[in-house]
């Protein structure tokens with residue numbers, strides 16, 4: 001580790017080097033307050049503004065690099081490792097002069113996890129606020145990583161902020177580079193201090209590097225999934241559900257949800273994780289999941305007592321939450337974001353918007369602009385979440401009963417459709433299409449593919465990703481049920497959401513669990529099993545009957561029409577009108593992704609690099625057998641009651 005720190009200190013030339021542990025939090029906070037980098041909030045939390053050109057992940061500037069061109073996928077923005085390392089090292093040279101380099105040892109796993117050796121990392125950052133975020137988002141301190149894995153087996157995560165005013169963000173001369181050199185387990189991020197661009201344990205390690213490691217070792221999956229538990233107090237049964245929605249599409253809110261009031265006596269929801277789940281097959285053949293994170297980096301927008309009371313408690317007094325890019329009142333130290341209250345504060349005195357401009361002095365054309373950045377966030381530790389599950393950090397993880405996919409889809413997708421065939425479930429995740437959000441620069445509202453909600457974090461080729469999923473899931477003896485959900489269907493006329501969302505989303509999940517357990521049968525359709533209206537627990541739900549009918553039906557013909565214009569971009573897929581006139585999207589699973597003839601690149605990687613390879617990958621060949629889909633299909637599905645319903649859904653192409 002010393003060698004690593006010395007190497008990068010020699011490149012970036014900081015004035016000071018300091019090793020950080022969570023115990024340093026209070027002191028770092030004091031120093032940050034004194035330096036004006038953060039401001040106190042009225043609830044005992046803190047407020048920071050990031051640079052106005054630096055408020056979201058940049059997907060365009062994010063690269064996965066390896067030494068093997070075969071690792072190039074459609075979405076991973078692959079580049080040669082040697083070229084990228086040289087470029088970023090050049091940009092980092094001397095870039096920390098005058099600053100402190102914080103050495104942040106961290107663990108992205110609960111202590112004792114069987115995957116802990118993949119979770120060890122050391123971030124070097126020249127930004128104190130990033131260190132404060134890391135302390136909240138990961139288990140930070142040398143004690144967490146001492147003695148884990150091989151001594152050289154930690155992820156090297158180097159973060160250099162750069163001169164944010166002069167990086168040409170968004171221009172043809174953009175100097176920002178966010179590179180994961182996956183086969184060297186080295187992360188080099190230059191040119192930001194924001195979120196996933198800068199807190200390298202979370203997205204860069206927890207998703208990009210970890211998904212690569214999971215594939216290379218064959219041992220696990222790392223996904224942008226939330227993870228929750230639902231207990232039925234009447235029967236005592238507990239189910240665990242995980243699943244992916246694209247960034248800023250409802251994972252945190254779902255993981256933190258409470259049962260609707262009318263169902264609260266019977267159902268208890270527990271929080272496990274809101275953004276990342278690592279999944280593996282346990283010794284008993286079941287699928288297990290765990291949250292590698294230690295905190296929540298949640299979207300502030302629309303967080304209020306009705307939508308997410310859990311979140312309000314998790315960021316309230318005594319939680320030492322860090323707020324980023326919300327509005328701040330210099331006189332009262334209050335924070336505000338759109339949707340916190342129905343109307344913004346009436347008294348504008350003291351209020352600054354997220355850019356730091358006094359709201360009262362805004363020019364007429366800026367008067368309607370949001371006070372908070374749409375991607376403004378709160379950072380709080382898991383221990384502040386009131387319904388955190390008691391076993392959230394169990395080394396064994398928790399058994400997974402269901403995997404769901406969803407996203408912002410204004411039409412096409414019903415409230416929920418269950419998928420009982422594992423290959424079809426995986427296929428549904430792989431072909432996830434949704435509207436992108438403000439969590440990434442420049443893509444808000446764009447309808448696009450987002451496989452498994454991993455598009456921005458994809459580290460290896462999509463076909464291989466599908467294979468790896470099917471191989472893992474194919475080993476599972478008690479198959480999870482899958483489902484596609486959509487909380488975001490809109491009225492075509494006035495654009496309002498048809499479904500109240502938030503806490504009421506639990507109703508769809510309760511139906512899914514009952515379907516899994518054979519308590520309801522649902523209504524078969526060509527794209528999965530839909531709930532019969534009578535099967536949904538609707539106690540206390542206020543909804544227009546016509547809206548509910550609409551939410552529970554699929555307009556197949558409209559789906560087909562739209563699929564032609566919007567869905568033809570899956571790598572290797574063709575949108576081809578069938579003779580019957582009914583178009584279909586060719587399945588990526590039937591697309592010949594397996595290339596057994598391909599030379600496996602890591603054989604060519606130098607010995608020094610091999611020493612840094614993910615633990616557990618020694619002598620392994622990443623090529624997987626190609627009949628996995630068949631194997632996964634043949635494996636039994638858990639709930640026998642739904643088998644007959646699913647057999648009518650025997651198509652693999654969608655709509």
Ligand code: GTP
Pocket residue numbers: 245246247248249250251252253254274275297298299300301302303307439487488497500501502505
């Ligand atoms: P990342 O942290 O970016 O990965 O986002 P996420 O998937 O965790 O999304 P999050 O739960 O933070 O929600 C993002 C935005 O969607 C917030 O503004 C929420 O208020 C809003 N949202 C979440 N769930 C619902 C819902 O059921 N209905 C509606 N209408 N909006 C929702």
Ligand code: SPV
Pocket residue numbers: 056057194195196197202203246247248275297439440
């Ligand atoms: C996301 O964008 O999906 C996030 C936030 O979870 S960030 O850490 O910025 O990637």
Ligand code: MN
Pocket residue numbers: 224246247248275
């Ligand atoms: Mn996320």
